[in-house]
Amino acid sequence: MSSAQAVVTAILFVWLGMVLAISFLEAPLKFRAPQVTLPIGLGIGRMVFRALNTVEVVFAVVTVVAMLFTSFRGVSVAVVIAVLMLAGQLLFVRPGLTRRSNAVLAGEDAPRSNAHYAYIALEVIKTLALLIGGILALIDAVV
Template structure:
C-alpha cells in the first residue's frame, strides 16, 4: 500500500468514526441529559455539527490529495466521491433549513418540527455506507 493510500485509508476511517460518534451517539444523547432544554440542546448541536462539518470538509480535501498521490481504483474513487457528494448536499441543501428552524426555536418561536432533520439523518446513513465501502476498498487494494 502506498503512503497516499495509507493516509486516505486512515482519514476515511477517522471521518467514519466522527460521523458515527457525533451523529448517532452524541446528538441523540444530549437531549436526554438532565437539565438540557430544547434550546440548549440545539445551541450545543449547532456548535458540534459546525465543527464536525468543518472537519469533514478538511478530511475530504486531504483524502482527495492523498488519493491524487496514489493509484486508487475506480471503485474507491466512486465510493469516496459519493461520501463527498452527500456532504455537499447536507451543507448546501439541508443545513440551511435546519439552521432556519433552530434560529426560530432559539429566538423563542414555536417552530414546527422540520422534516429536513430526517433527510439529514438519511444522508448520514448514506455517507456512512459510502465511507465504509471506500475504506474497505482502500484496505483491500
C-alpha cells in the same frame, strides 16, 4: 502501501468514526440528558455539528487530493459518494435546519422540521460510503 494510500485509508476510517460517534451517538443522546432543554440541545448541536462539518470538509479535500496520487480502484466511487452526501447536507439541508434552530433559539415557536430526516438519510449513505471506501482502501493497499 504508499503515503497517499495510507492517508486516504486513515482519513476514511477516522471520518467514519467521527460521524458514527457524533451523528449516531451524541446527537440523539444529548436530548435525553436531564435538564437539557430544546434550546440548550440545539445550541450544543449547532456547535458540535459546525465543528464536525468543518473537519469533514478538510477530510474531504485532503482525501480528494490524496486520491490524485493513488491507484485505488473502487475507493474513488465511495469517496465521491461520501463527498456528495456531505455537500448535500451542507448546501441543501443545513440551511433549513439553521433557520429553524435560529427561530427556536430566538424564542419563536417554530414547527418541527422534516429536514432532519433528509440529513439522517444523507448521513446513512455517507457512513456506508466511508465504511465501504475504507475497507476497499485497506484491501487495495494490502493487495
